[in-house]
Amino acid sequence: xxxxxxxxxxxxxxxxxxxxxxxxxxxxxxxxxxxxxxxxxxxxxxxxxxxxxxxxxxxxxxxxxxxxxxxxxxxxxxxxxxxxxxxxxxxxxxxxxxxxxxxxxxxxxxxxxxxxxxxxxxxxxxxxxxxxxxxxxxxxxxxxxxxxxxxxxxxxxxxxxxxxxxxxxxxxxxxxxxxxxxxxxxxxxxxxxxxxxxxxxxxxxxxxxxxxxxxxxxxxxxxxxxxxxxxxxxxxxxxxxxxxxxxxxxxxxxxxxxxxxxxxxxxxxxxxxxxxxxxxxxxxxxxxxxxxxxxxxxxxxxxxxxxxxxxxxxxxxxxxxxxxxxxxxxxxxxxxxxxxxxxxxxxxxxxxxxxxxxxxxxxxxxxxxxxxxxxxxxxxxxxxxxxxxxxxxxxxxxxxxxxxxxxxxxxxxxxxxxxxxxxxxxxxxxxxxxxxxxxxxxxxxxxxxxxxxxxxxxxxxxxxxxxxxxxxxxxxxxxxxxxxxxxxxxxxxxxxxxxxxxxxxxxxxxxxxxxxxxxxxxxxxxxxxxxxxxxxxxxxxxxxxxxxxxxxxxxxxxxxxxxxxxxxxxxxxxxxxxxxxxxxxxxxxxxxxxxxxxxxxxxxxx
Amino acid sequence: xxxxxxxxxxxxxxxxxxxxxxxxxxxxxxxxxxxxxxxxxxxxxxxxxxxxxxxxxxxxxxxxxxxxxxxxxxxxxxxxxxxxxxxxxxxxxxxxxxxxxxxxxxxxxxxxxxxxxxxxxxxxxxxxxxxxxxxxxxxxxxxxxxxxxxxxxxxxxxxxxxxxxxxxxxxxxxxxxxxxxxxxxxxxxxxxxxxxxxxxxxxxxxxxxxxxxxxxxxxxxxxxxxxxxxxxxxxxxxxxxxxxxxxxxxxxxxxxxxxxxxxxxxxxxxxxxxxxxxxxxxxxxxxxxxxxxxxxxxx
Numbered sequence: 001x002x003x004x005x006x007x008x009x010x011x012x013x014x015x016x017x018x019x020x021x022x023x024x025x026x027x028x029x030x031x032x033x034x035x036x037x038x039x040x041x042x043x044x045x046x047x048x049x050x051x052x053x054x055x056x057x058x059x060x061x062x063x064x065x066x067x068x069x070x071x072x073x074x075x076x077x078x079x080x081x082x083x084x085x086x087x088x089x090x091x092x093x094x095x096x097x098x099x100x101x102x103x104x105x106x107x108x109x110x111x112x113x114x115x116x117x118x119x120x121x122x123x124x125x126x127x128x129x130x131x132x133x134x135x136x137x138x139x140x141x142x143x144x145x146x147x148x149x150x151x152x153x154x155x156x157x158x159x160x161x162x163x164x165x166x167x168x169x170x171x172x173x174x175x176x177x178x179x180x181x182x183x184x185x186x187x188x189x190x191x192x193x194x195x196x197x198x199x200x201x202x203x204x205x206x207x208x209x210x211x212x213x214x215x216x217x218x219x220x221x222x223x224x225x226x227x228x229x230x231x232x233x234x235x236x237x238x239x240x241x242x243x244x245x246x247x248x249x250x251x252x253x254x255x256x257x258x259x260x261x262x263x264x265x266x267x268x269x270x271x272x273x274x275x276x277x278x279x280x281x282x283x284x285x286x287x288x289x290x291x292x293x294x295x296x297x298x299x300x301x302x303x304x305x306x307x308x309x310x311x312x313x314x315x316x317x318x319x320x321x322x323x324x325x326x327x328x329x330x331x332x333x334x335x336x337x338x339x340x341x342x343x344x345x346x347x348x349x350x351x352x353x354x355x356x357x358x359x360x361x362x363x364x365x366x367x368x369x370x371x372x373x374x375x376x377x378x379x380x381x382x383x384x385x386x387x388x389x390x391x392x393x394x395x396x397x398x399x400x401x402x403x404x405x406x407x408x409x410x411x412x413x414x415x416x417x418x419x420x421x422x423x424x425x426x427x428x429x430x431x432x433x434x435x436x437x438x439x440x441x442x443x444x445x446x447x448x449x450x451x452x453x454x455x456x457x458x459x460x461x462x463x464x465x466x467x468x469x470x471x472x473x474x475x476x477x478x479x480x481x482x483x484x485x486x487x488x489x490x491x492x493x494x495x496x497x498x499x500x501x502x503x504x505x506x507x508x509x510x511x512x513x514x515x516x517x518x519x520x521x522x523x524x525x526x527x528x529x530x531x532x533x534x535x536x537x538x539x540x541x542x543x544x545x546x547x548x549x550x551x552x553x554x555x556x557x558x559x560x561x562x563x564x565x566x567x568x569x570x571x572x573x574x575x576x577x578x579x580x581x582x583x584x585x586x587x588x589x590x591x592x593x594x595x596x597x598x599x600x601x602x603x604x605x606x
Numbered sequence: 607x608x609x610x611x612x613x614x615x616x617x618x619x620x621x622x623x624x625x626x627x628x629x630x631x632x633x634x635x636x637x638x639x640x641x642x643x644x645x646x647x648x649x650x651x652x653x654x655x656x657x658x659x660x661x662x663x664x665x666x667x668x669x670x671x672x673x674x675x676x677x678x679x680x681x682x683x684x685x686x687x688x689x690x691x692x693x694x695x696x697x698x699x700x701x702x703x704x705x706x707x708x709x710x711x712x713x714x715x716x717x718x719x720x721x722x723x724x725x726x727x728x729x730x731x732x733x734x735x736x737x738x739x740x741x742x743x744x745x746x747x748x749x750x751x752x753x754x755x756x757x758x759x760x761x762x763x764x765x766x767x768x769x770x771x772x773x774x775x776x777x778x779x780x781x782x783x784x785x786x787x788x789x790x791x792x793x794x795x796x797x798x799x800x801x802x803x804x805x806x807x808x809x810x811x812x813x814x815x816x817x818x819x820x821x822x823x824x825x826x827x828x829x830x831x832x833x834x835x836x837x838x839x840x841x842x843x844x845x846x847x848x849x850x851x852x853x854x855x856x857x858x859x860x861x862x863x864x865x866x867x868x869x870x871x872x873x874x875x876x877x878x879x880x881x882x883x884x885x886x887x888x889x890x891x892x893x894x895x896x897x898x899x900x901x902x903x904x905x
Contacts, residue, residue, distance in 0.1 A: 062705040064645075064712075109886065112893040116637070116849075119708055120841040121886055123645075127838045128879050135875050195704075244834060248716070251709060288720035294713030298706045299693050 009462055016177060023169030027162035036161045037233070042266075042273055043165070043172040044229035049253045049265035050179045051222025056251075057260030058188055059215040060195030062115070065106065065122030066223045066250050068129035071242035073099040073224030074231045075133065075140055081232075082148045092228040099224020100217055107216040111209045118216075126247055133239035145238025152232035168229050175222065176266070181460050183262050185467075186449060189441050191215065193434045200432035203394050204445050204506065205420035223250075248290060249276075256297050258304030267305045345408060347372050347545040348393070348424075348514045353402035355388050362388040364569045365402070370514065370545045370562075375536065377548045377556045377577075380566035381589055386549045387429065389566070390516050393547070394426045395419045407513055421448075423513030427503045427520060429549075433491035439502050440487035443474040446509030477505045481535070497528040504535060514545045521552050533559055557581065565589065607871070610750035615867045617747070621756040621825060623863020624763030627856050628818040629840040630847070631770060632811035637849050638787045639807040642707045644686060646715025647815055648837030653718050654679050654819025655828045656726055659733035668736050676816050683812025687805050690714050715833060723830045733823030759821045766817055767856060770810075774852065783807060839866075842885040848895025858896055 023043075027036050048070060055061050076095025080086040086094070102125075109121040133140045140146065152167060153160025182188055194201040194208045202208050231237055249272060257268020279289050301308060346369040355363040363385040370376040378386050391397040393404055395416030403412040411419050425446070433442050447470050449456065460466045478484045481501045491499055500520060507515055517536070521529040529552065536559060540546055550556050556563065556577070563580045565573040567589040573580050580586055607615075629651055636643040644650065654675050661671040690710040735743070738754040745754055774780040785793040786803045794800050818836075826832070839862065846858025862881050870877035888896075 056705070060704055062708055064708070108890045112890055115705070116641075116643075117845065117889065117893070119645075119705060120838075120845065121889065124838045124842065124882055124886060127834060128882060131876075131879060248709075248712065255709065284724065285720055287716045287723070291713040291716030291720065294709050294716070295690060298710050298713075299690075302697055302706065 009460075009464055009466075012180070013461070016173060019176075020169075020173060023173070024166065027165045033161060036165060038273065038277075040161070040165050040168055040229075040233055042269055043168045044226045044233070045250070045253070045273070046266050046269045047172055047175050047229075048223045048226035049250055049257070049269050050175055051219035052250055052254045053257075053260065053265045054179065054182060054191075055215055055219040056254055057264070058182070058191035058195065059212060061212060061216060062119040063122040063216070063219060064119055064244070064247055064251075065124075065126030065129070066219070067242050067244065067246035068122075068126040069099040069103055069220040069223035070227035070230070070246060071129050071133055072102050073227030074237055074242070075146070075227075076224075077228040078146045078149045078231045078237050079139070081150050082146055088150055088152055088232060092225075092232070095228045095231075096221060096224040099227065100221040103217040103220025103224075104213070106220070107213040111213050123244075126244060130239070130243055133242055140239060143239050145236055147236060149231055149235045149237070151235045152229075164233065171225065171229075175225075176262075177461070179265075180262050181457050183260075185456060185460060186444070189434075189437055189445055192436050193445055196434050196436060197432050199396055199416075200428065200434065201445075202396065202416035203420055203424075203426050205417050205448065205510065207415070207417045245287070245290070248294070252290065252293055252297065255302070256293070256304055258306030259302075261304070261306040264304055264306045271305060346370055346405075347407055348547065349405040350389070350393060351403050351405070353389065353392060353404065354400050355385075355392050355397060356400050362569050363392065363399075363566075366564075366566065366569075366571045367402075368564045368571070368574065370547060372513075372545055373540055373543045374561040375540050375546045375548055375559050377550060377560035377563045378566065379550065379553070379556055379563060380572075383568075384566040384589075385569040386566055387518060388569075390426070390518055390547065390549055394424060394516055420510065423511075424516070425507040425510040425512035425514070426516035427500075427507050427518060429518040429522065431491075431499050431503055433499060433503055433506075435490060435492050437491075438488050439483065439491060439494065440471065440474050440478065442491060442502055443477055443505045443509050444470055446506040447473060448510065474505075474509065477509055478502075481505060481531075497524050497531075500524065500528075500532070501535075504532070508539060512544055514547065515539060516547045516549075518549050519551065520548070521550060521555055529555055609748070611871075613748050613750035614752060615871055616864060617752050617756055617760070619864030619867030620860060621759045621763075621863070622866065623860040624760050624767075625818050625822045626836075626839055626843045626863055627767055627859035628763050628814050628821075629836055630843040630855050630859055631767060631852065632814035632818075633840055633844045634847065634849060634852060634855050635774075635783070635814075636807045636811040637844070639783050640691075640786075640804055642691060643711075644683075644715075644808070644811060644815075645708050645711040645837065646686075646718065646833065647811065647840055648835065649715035649718045649833030650679060650682060650812055650815035651819040651822065651836050652828070652830065652833040653682075653722060654816040655733060655823040655832075656722050656819075656830075658820040659731065659823050659828055660726065662734045662736075672820055675820050676813055679812045679816035679819075680809050683809040684805060686711065686714055686812065687808035691808070692804075715837075719830050719833060726830070728830060730827040730829040733828050735824040736820070753825070755824050759825060762821055763817070766814075770814070771852060779803075779806070838882065842882055845889055846885060846896050848897065851895065851897050854895050854897045 026039060030036060030039075048066060052063065052066055055063055073095045076098040077088075077091040078095075080091035080094055081088055106121060106125050109118060134142055136142075137144075151160060152164045154163045156163065190201070190206050190211060193204065194206055194211055198208055230241070253268035253272040254265065255268070256271050257264030257266070275289075275293065279286060282289065297304070303311070349369040351367050353363055353366050354361065366385075366389060368376065368378075378389065380386055388397065392399045395411070395414060395418070399412065403410055405411065406419065406422050406424060409422065411422060411424075414422075434445070437445070444467075449470065451459065475484055475487055478487055481504075483498060483501060483505075486494060486498060491502060494502065504517075504520065507517075520536070521532050524532065533555060536546060536548070548556065548560065560577050562575065563573075563577050564571060565580055565583070565586050567585075572585045572589060573583040575583075629647060633643045633647055657678060658671050658675045661674060662668070666674070690713070691707050694706050694710065735755045737758040743754045744751040745757070746752070747757075774783065782793065782798045782803050783806070785796060785798055786800055790800045793803070843859040843862050844855055846862065847854030847856075862885070865881045865884070866878055869880045873880070
């Protein structure tokens with residue numbers, strides 16, 4: 001899981017070249033056709049496992065139906081070649097595409113639900129495909145299978161197996177490179193963010209349902225690819241090959257290699273295949289052995305083979321190079337904050353916003369507007385509706401009525417990630433950092449890259465300065481908060497105050513027009529609160545508008561240009577801080593009655 | 607379709623629906639309290655069916671068979687929680703992924719399946735009836751010949767479910783389960799033994815699988831691979847209830863069983879797949895199940 005921060009393309013590309021050479025030479029040196037067959041199986045199965053590794057290891061979604069996509073790829077290509085005489089390449093592509101389409105359909109469930117439901121839906125999907133392969137005899141031949149599938153041998157009976165290995169090897173390498181890119185780029189950061197913390201991911205501008213569905217579709221394409229290769233390796237398929245056991249074998253390979261690691265799938269598939277060969281004679285207890293493997297790996301070695309090797313390495317050589325080191329020569333002065341885009345009129349306007357939970361009205365008919373480069377504080381007793389309002393503005397909740405304008409554009413109907421892209425950033429009352437990313441990577445989540453995926457990929461593949469700009473910017477932001485030395489640390493290793501600053505840094509990295517701060521100094525001491533106040537002033541002076549929810553009155557009154565007071569979901573006062581402080585309704589809301597009344601009650605009681 | 611046919615199909619559907627309701631209620635209760643469940647629920651059911659069949663064939667009295675199967679399965683439920691699920695909690699940040707429990711419970715299911723194959727063989731078998739003299743015992747209902755066994759399965763399953771609801775809503779232990787479901791930490795502060803409650807829900811889930819297994823044995827053919835079918839269908843049924851509403855689970859199960867019965871009649875080859883497809887489509891349109899409200903949890 002150590003992802004090198006410094007891109008060293010030549011070393012890595014050297015490794016790819018070495019693998020390419022190994023794949024090219026292997027069938028020429030090895031004369032045992034069974035071993036060549038095993039190498040082929042290893043390579044195409046690894047492709048499916050890489051897909052599963054991205055799905056489970058990065059996006060945190062569980063699929064119990066990979067055998068179904070594998071079967072669709074296999075039968076698609078088998079039937080198109082055997083029955084319709086399509087050329088192999090076209091049939092394979094069509095089979096893989098079919099698996100992808102099925103993946104998108106099942107992915108719809110992933111889009112609408114989460115976690116457990118996807119695991120169940122995929123289990124049901126795999127089950128239905130298995131039944132279909134068995135019973136739809138007219139199409140699939142059932143247990144009798146499909147005959148007459150052409151082998152992928154380019155017409156050569158002597159060199160056929162070699163050619164096959166080269167083709168599957170080339171496809172594997174391409175998939176491995178793509179997967180390595182994902183593991184080293186913003187895609188990994190985005191996926192880990194949405195896996196761990198959906199709200200934070202959405203407000204940082206990540207379109208969570210779209211990402212989930214895309215990853216799911218990609219994993220089904222990978223499984224379909226493996227299935228298509230399987231078909232043309234054996235020139236015969238029947239329904240016995242596509243049971244739940246196949247899915248479980250792929251899952252075992254994913255976990256046994258090391259979940260979420262680059263080479264986990266290759267190592268895991270290799271181990272799984274070796275085990276399968278070793279226990280081939282123990283067919284009667286194969287289920288039991290698989291069951292025990294699952295339990296042993298998950299309960300005793302959940303970090304997998306790659307994880308074990310890394311641990312052993314740490315043990316033997318001490319802490320080795322993983323993780324970014326802090327550059328020593330960094331400018332001392334604060335880096336200038338980017339100026340927010342200039343515009344006329346207020347940057348954020350909330351008009352007559354109402355939000356109900358069942359029968360309870362949490363926010364009733366509240367309006368406010370924030371001028372560019374000002375701090376607008378939202379205060380009120382507990383339960384007044386402040387967090388609800390901020391959640392409606394950021395798009396995590398949908399308002400029941402009213403509208404929200406950002407830079408003059410109506411965003412009421414837009415999802416959270418779209419609002420983030422339009423210049424809305426936020427922090428959370430209870431911190432929402434992604435614990436499996438470093439502090440710097442958390443800040444990088446906020447940085448918008450305008451490089452296309454192709455540009456980003458080629459920069460990763462070829463340039464040693466991949467993401468250098470983003471990293472420098474993230475580091476500069478951390479430097480400003482005196483946290484540059486913590487860039488490589490995990491959020492949970494930081495003290496509370498620093499975590500708050502890291503979240504603030506992520507929000508600033510988005511270069512927002514409007515920033516929503518939900519209790520930025522709750523739980524901090526005076527000195528830390530002072531630090532945050534300075535930061536907020538600087539953000540404001542750079543032209544960003546700030547909506548601040550906070551209980552610390554001293555902090556609010558010092559910082560705010562305008563104040564809105566909520567009580568029981570209604571706006572009871574609005575104006576300059578001094579003015580609001582004196583408002584009798586505000587005093588009453590906070591103290592539960594005017595001072596005179598309280599005094600009167602006391603007298604009456606005595 | 608004749609009226610007699612209709613009644614027969616309806617009752618078969620109700621019987622299977624009642625079984626699905628029992629199995630799915632087990633999934634529901636475990637998920638309610640722990641957000642986890644047993645992906646081998648159907649295999650637990652399958653094991654119970656085999657165990658009960660073996661004991662019945664050995665001449666053990668029906669009541670004793672039930673007691674033995676329930677006790678064995680309760681122990682298995684305890685073991686599952688203790689050895690395949692709880693150890694995952696101790697791991698730092700769930701290195702194996704947040705759905706490790708899916709795979710560990712699946713691993714246990716594989717082992718059970720293999721043990722059953724070794725003990726009783728791979729072929730399909732018929733379990734002797736529990737209540738009536740033989741499997742083919744028929745009574746006349748509305749002019750249709752109906753298996754006595756099926757009728758009694760419906761009655762028994764519904765009785766167990768009612769008993770279960772009473773336990774869930776009328777006892778202290780039931781409220782403890784809801785408290786743990788709301789928040790384990792808060793429940794612990796209120797003096798509830800959270801660990802015991804978690805063990806309890808898995809034992810309950812397993813006992814419900816046991817009852818389903820004992821009841822289902824005589825009305826279907828018993829075979830080692832039947833577990834997956836029941837797991838998948840119980841999932842479908844539990845999602846119809848949104849995993850949140852036990853009444854939804856019951857209604858969903860009955861509808862599912864009846865729909866399956868008629869769909870099997872119309873198309874004997876793929877009839878059992880159509881209700882599943884229907885449920886998946888419904889999940890896309892209404893993810894929270896039949897009666898659930900769309901819920902968002904955001905902080």
